[in-house]
Amino acid sequence: MSKAMTVIVADDHAIVREGLKMLLSTMADVTVVAEAADGEAVQVLARSEPADLLVLDLGMPGVTGIQFIADIRAMAPRMKILVLTANVEPRTVRAAIEAGANGYLTKNGDPAELADAVDALRANDIYLAQSIRFAVSDPARQTLPSATDEALSPIPLTRREMQILSLAAQGLTAREIAERLGISPLTARKHRENLMRKLSLHSAAEIAAYAVRIGLPIG
Amino acid sequence: MSKAMTVIVADDHAIVREGLKMLLSTMADVTVVAEAADGEAVQVLARSEPADLLVLDLGMPGVTGIQFIADIRAMAPRMKILVLTANVEPRTVRAAIEAGANGYLTKNGDPAELADAVDALRANDIYLAQSIRFAVSDPARQTLPSATDEALSPIPLTRREMQILSLAAQGLTAREIAERLGISPLTARKHRENLMRKLSLHSAAEIAAYAVRIGLPIG
DNA sequence: GACGAAATACGACACCTGCCGTATGTCGCA
DNA sequence: TGCGACATACGGCAGGTGTCGTATTTCGTC
Numbered sequence: 001m002s003k004a005m006t007v008i009v010a011d012d013h014a015i016v017r018e019g020l021k022m023l024l025s026t027m028a029d030v031t032v033v034a035e036a037a038d039g040e041a042v043q044v045l046a047r048s049e050p051a052d053l054l055v056l057d058l059g060m061p062g063v064t065g066i067q068f069i070a071d072i073r074a075m076a077p078r079m080k081i082l083v084l085t086a087n088v089e090p091r092t093v094r095a096a097i098e099a100g101a102n103g104y105l106t107k108n109g110d111p112a113e114l115a116d117a118v119d120a121l122r123a124n125d126i127y128l129a130q131s132i133r134f135a136v137s138d139p140a141r142q143t144l145p146s147a148t149d150e151a152l153s154p155i156p157l158t159r160r161e162m163q164i165l166s167l168a169a170q171g172l173t174a175r176e177i178a179e180r181l182g183i184s185p186l187t188a189r190k191h192r193e194n195l196m197r198k199l200s201l202h203s204a205a206e207i208a209a210y211a212v213r214i215g216l217p218i219g
Numbered sequence: 220m221s222k223a224m225t226v227i228v229a230d231d232h233a234i235v236r237e238g239l240k241m242l243l244s245t246m247a248d249v250t251v252v253a254e255a256a257d258g259e260a261v262q263v264l265a266r267s268e269p270a271d272l273l274v275l276d277l278g279m280p281g282v283t284g285i286q287f288i289a290d291i292r293a294m295a296p297r298m299k300i301l302v303l304t305a306n307v308e309p310r311t312v313r314a315a316i317e318a319g320a321n322g323y324l325t326k327n328g329d330p331a332e333l334a335d336a337v338d339a340l341r342a343n344d345i346y347l348a349q350s351i352r353f354a355v356s357d358p359a360r361q362t363l364p365s366a367t368d369e370a371l372s373p374i375p376l377t378r379r380e381m382q383i384l385s386l387a388a389q390g391l392t393a394r395e396i397a398e399r400l401g402i403s404p405l406t407a408r409k410h411r412e413n414l415m416r417k418l419s420l421h422s423a424a425e426i427a428a429y430a431v432r433i434g435l436p437i438g
Numbered sequence: 439g440a441c442g443a444a445a446t447a448c449g450a451c452a453c454c455t456g457c458c459g460t461a462t463g464t465c466g467c468a
Numbered sequence: 469t470g471c472g473a474c475a476t477a478c479g480g481c482a483g484g485t486g487t488c489g490t491a492t493t494t495c496g497t498c
Contacts, residue, residue: 013305013326015333019238086232107232108256114234158444171424173484187446193486203454204485205390205427212431377474392454406476412456422484423455439498446493454485463476468469 004029005122006051010036011084013057020055020084020114027115039068043075050076053121058085058096073100080121103127161195168192168204169211223248224341225270229255230303232276239274239303239333246334258287262294269295272340277304277315292319299340322346380414387411387423388430 007024009032011017021032033051036042042056054072069081082103083096096104103117109129120127157165167177178188192207201207226243228251230236240251252270255261261275273291288300301322302315315323322336328348339346376384386396397407411426420426 014328015242015303015324015326015330016235016238018242018330019235022241023234023237084234105234107234109233111234111237160445169424169428171422171428175484183445184447186448189485190447191445193488196486202486203390203392203423205388205423208424208427209388209390209431212428379475394454402475403477405478408455409477410475412458415456421456441498442496444493444495447491449489451488452486455483456481458481459479461477464474466471466473468471 004031005053005118006031006033007053007055008032008034008036008042008045008051009055010042011055011057012037016057023111023114024055024118027118030118042068042072046072046075046079050079053080053082053118055082055084056101058083069096069099069101082117082121082127097126097128105129157195157198160191161198164188164191165195165207165211169208171204171208223250224272224337225250225252226272226274227251227253227255227261227264227270228274229261230274230276231256235276242330242333243274243337246337249337261287261291265291265294265298269298272299272301272337274301274303275320277302288315288318288320301336301340301346316345316347324348376414376417379410380417383407383410384414384426384430388427390423390427 007030009017009020009024011020014037017035021035024030024032034045034049036045042054046054056069069083072079072081080102081100082105083101084105084107086107102121103126105113105117106129113129117127163181164177167180172180174189174192175185178185181188196202196207199210201210226249228236228239228243230239233256236254240254243249243251253264253268255264261273265273275288288302291298291300299321300319301324302320303324303326305326321340322345324332324336325348332348336346382400383396386399391399393408393411394404397404400407415421415426418429420429
């Protein structure tokens with residue numbers, strides 16, 4: 001019927017990309033036209049050759065969380081974004097959708113859901129993995145994402161805080177972080193302090209555990 | 220020529236399993252006969268229905284590192300073990316091989332390596348991913364793994380150290396750990412010190428990241 | 439141009455950490 | 469019986485952390 005749907009596959013693991021490509025290629029009217037291994041490649045593709053669909057692993061290097069989705073959404077407003085990640089924190093799911101993602105799959109889910117998700121997105125629906133559907137379906141949030149922004153907002157971190165989170169997660173001290181970013185150790189410390197308050201974390205260990213769990217780039 | 224090679228695919232992400240199965244099914248004489256999503260399932264399969272090959276993701280829940288490989292090797296001595304992980308620490312690669320793994324692939328590597336690795340293992344060779352080959356090829360380690368045990372052995376932790384690792388990973392201080400275990404804070408501290416030396420970790424953050432990455436129960 | 443958000447920067451204080459010692463009791467195994 | 473591994477326990481010291489302040493500059497947006 002309609003012409004083939006073009007897809008960009010973005011995941012830092014080549015083996016996972018290959019698996020996704022094979023899974024997608026079994027679907028009718030789906031063509032994988034490009035792949036990306038880091039956030040920058042995704043941005044370049046979104047700007048120069050946006051496809052109909054982007055399958056995006058949130059744990060990639062250079063993909064600093066939710067803000068990245070909003071950036072891609074801004075670059076390629078008509079491209080569907082299907083987030084694929086191991087992360088199942090309700091907060092992140094909500095935030096991803098509000099930032100402009102059209103679907104959210106977990107790596108633990110039934111692989112058949114990938115096909116369902118692609119179909120749903122093709123029909124301009126939003127698709128959430130079975131296992132996390134409850135997270136967004138609570139009655140207080142039935143309104144369209146475009147409406148409420150400031151309500152229970154998904155703890156937005158600033159760009160700087162995102163950087164500090166990533167570096168602190170690697171066990172770097174405030175001084176080391178400051179050196180890498182070319183700022184004062186006291187400033188690095190203050191950024192960390194702020195992000196810890198936002199995320200309700202209380203130690204370096206909790207920062208690291210949190211970062212690994214949400215699949216932040218650790219390298 | 221020969222009969223088909225039976226394979227068990229073990230990864231906690233269903234989508235990755237599915238991708239691996241598709242990749243493997245494109246190879247001649249390879250049949251995926253089972254899959255597992257956690258360490259326990261792998262052990263059950265190894266005991267009851269060992270296959271010719273186990274493709275094992277080291278990052279799975281219940282797969283507590285190197286010791287797990289040795290256990291599987293003991294349960295099914297004739298089953299080839301192909302380790303697949305994002306981890307590229309030379310130490311881990313060496314330890315995995317010494318514990319009885321027959322191959323080591325990284326998730327970042329060229330997917331074509333999977334076929335190469337399967338072929339190599341079928342021919343009773345050991346296969347290492349291109350990107351990490353240097354790690355084990357240093358001349359000082361050319362001896363057979365069966366010979367040297369005490370040398371750089373695969374980092375055994377005592378029961379107590381395991382407990383402390385788990386608690387420290389949650390961000391607990393020495394005092395809090397001591398309270399939970401009913402021992403002196405100074406003793407808890409010493410246990411932590413010892414396990415850190417064994418694992419070459421140097422901060423609470425690294426402990427937490429390590430624990431989450433190897434899938435320790437996080438409480 | 440005015441306002442707010444973000445980024446920058448500094449200080450103080452109690453506490454914890456990572457690293458270095460040492461020492462004693464228990465238990466298994468050769 | 470004795471050796472070695474493990475668990476227990478204590479202390480010092482330099483440095484880092486977590487939490488509380490305050491203050492200036494830069495930047496986007498209304």
